Amino acid sequence: MSWQKVLSDKGYRVSGPRRLVMELLAESAQPMTPLEIYQVLSQSGRALGMVSVYRALELLAELGLVCVVYNPNGSSGYVAGSAGHHHHILCKRCHRTITFAGSEDLSDLIRRVEAETNFRVSDHLLQLYGICPKCQKISADPVEDN
Amino acid sequence: MSWQKVLSDKGYRVSGPRRLVMELLAESAQPMTPLEIYQVLSQSGRALGMVSVYRALELLAELGLVCVVYNPNGSSGYVAGSAGHHHHILCKRCHRTITFAGSEDLSDLIRRVEAETNFRVSDHLLQLYGICPKCQKISADPVEDN
DNA sequence: ACCTTATTGATAATATTTTTCATTAAGCTT
DNA sequence: AAGCTTAATGAAAAATATTATCAATAAGGT
Numbered sequence: 001m002s003w004q005k006v007l008s009d010k011g012y013r014v015s016g017p018r019r020l021v022m023e024l025l026a027e028s029a030q031p032m033t034p035l036e037i038y039q040v041l042s043q044s045g046r047a048l049g050m051v052s053v054y055r056a057l058e059l060l061a062e063l064g065l066v067c068v069v070y071n072p073n074g075s076s077g078y079v080a081g082s083a084g085h086h087h088h089i090l091c092k093r094c095h096r097t098i099t100f101a102g103s104e105d106l107s108d109l110i111r112r113v114e115a116e117t118n119f120r121v122s123d124h125l126l127q128l129y130g131i132c133p134k135c136q137k138i139s140a141d142p143v144e145d146n
Numbered sequence: 147m148s149w150q151k152v153l154s155d156k157g158y159r160v161s162g163p164r165r166l167v168m169e170l171l172a173e174s175a176q177p178m179t180p181l182e183i184y185q186v187l188s189q190s191g192r193a194l195g196m197v198s199v200y201r202a203l204e205l206l207a208e209l210g211l212v213c214v215v216y217n218p219n220g221s222s223g224y225v226a227g228s229a230g231h232h233h234h235i236l237c238k239r240c241h242r243t244i245t246f247a248g249s250e251d252l253s254d255l256i257r258r259v260e261a262e263t264n265f266r267v268s269d270h271l272l273q274l275y276g277i278c279p280k281c282q283k284i285s286a287d288p289v290e291d292n
Numbered sequence: 293a294c295c296t297t298a299t300t301g302a303t304a305a306t307a308t309t310t311t312t313c314a315t316t317a318a319g320c321t322t
Numbered sequence: 323a324a325g326c327t328t329a330a331t332g333a334a335a336a337a338t339a340t341t342a343t344c345a346a347t348a349a350g351g352t
Contacts, residue, residue, distance in 0.1 A: 013318050015330060035308080049332040054309070070271060074214060089265050098263060105255035113246045113274060119235050121276035125216060128259060130267035159349050161299060181339080195301040200340070 001083070003065045010063065017052035022060060022080070030095040031069045031077025069097055072129055091132035100128075147229070149211045156209065163198035168206060168226070176241040177215045177223025215243055218275055237278035246274075 003022055004014045012018075020041050025032065032040070038053045057078055060066040067081040069088045079088065085102035110121045149168055150160045158164075166187050171178065178186075184199045203224055206212040213227040215234045225234065231248035256267045 008319090011329090013329060015318070017331070047332095050308095051310085051333085052331060055330080068220060070216060072269065072271075089259060089263060089267070091265065092268070098265075100259045100262060103255070103258075105258070106251070109249065109251035110274065112249075112251070113235060114276075116246060117235060117244060118279040118282075119237065119244075119274070119276045120282060121235070121274045122238070123218065123275040125218075125271065125273040125275070127271040128256065128265070128267045129269040129271070130260075130265045133264040136264075136266060154350090157298095159298060161349065163300070193301095196339095197302085197341085198300060201299085 003060075006063055006065060012059065012063075017048045018056045018060065020046050020048060021053060021056040022065065025066055025078055025080040028079070029097065031071075031079045031090075031097050033075070033077050037078070069127060071095070087126045087128070089128040089130065091135055092129050093131055093135040093138075096132045096134070098132075102126075149206075152209055152211060158205065158209075163194045164202045164206070166192050166194060167199060167202040168211065171212055171224055171226040174225070175243065177217075177225045177236075177243050179221070179223050183224070215273060217241070233272045233274070235274040235276065237281055238275050239277055239281040239284075242278045242280070244278075248272075 007014050007018065021037055024037060024041060034050070034053045034057060037057075038048075038050045041048055041053075057066060061068060061078070064083075065081055066078045067088065068076050069079055069090060070076045071090065072092065079097050082099050086099045087102055088097050088099055090097045106124060106126070110124070113119070114121055153160050153164065167183055170183060170187060180196070180199045180203060183203075184194070184196045187194055187199075203212060207214065207224070210229075211227055212224045213234065214222050215225055215236060216222045217236065218238065225243050225245075228245050232245045233248055234243050234245055236243045252270060252272070256270070259265070260267055
């Protein structure tokens, strides 16, 4: 289902700022912060308010159309979200982020932890960090911003 | 190894603010934000500057003595960190957070994702969310702040 | 008890996020 | 296609959060 349809089915309008933010994130290989999104869009002529970026992200995240991802250093950013249960893997060097399908791989772990802790687990956050194929080729530049 | 020893072995001093922050987090069942830490400590007479809280957290996190955990809603906080590879499980109702040992449970998943994506995975972020034993008993209060 | 210097804390400077509210435009209804 | 209704925007201000500066303090060695 298209993101436009998700919005309108929920009674939200497909407005200019929402479209700009959504399309920019869909094109971007890297997670972006609200400020980065604002700057890129502003500079490319598409004027919109910083506030709208925040509001668009908030709504799109709530609807699952974008996701927050966390960098190992603690900073975070937004990426366009695909449907269904999935997780993200981030390149520590270039920050390229892609999605991988969630699976049952965690169920053993979750069962174990439930038994150990008596928590009842309903949800989880999983992200992998590593080096993407492109950066593996570009041998060893010391880009220390992981 | 005690956190005091970790600090001094690295050439850092075991100062008042660092002790206060570390001990508070060690006692707390819930993750705390810098502001919360500052407020609790200030109100209990132990005066220290907000700035020192930030600096202490930054250093303690760098040394692995405290960890950042993420709430499902996007907010984050600090918890005292145990040694070794571990993850956290958070109660969505009361925010109680405990640690569970990391294991090899993810290795199959990681291998699969490496094969699928050609990333080389070196690290990961994993947190579980659920309901803690205490909150399971307190049947169903609708505390909608997950 | 003294010295050296890492660390603190008050203040100021930045940066980030949220609120407010008059104006604009999305999308339904003719 | 023009008009209407109201969700959504954007500019500005307010509120929060974080970082930088630097003189004063205190941790830990001698």
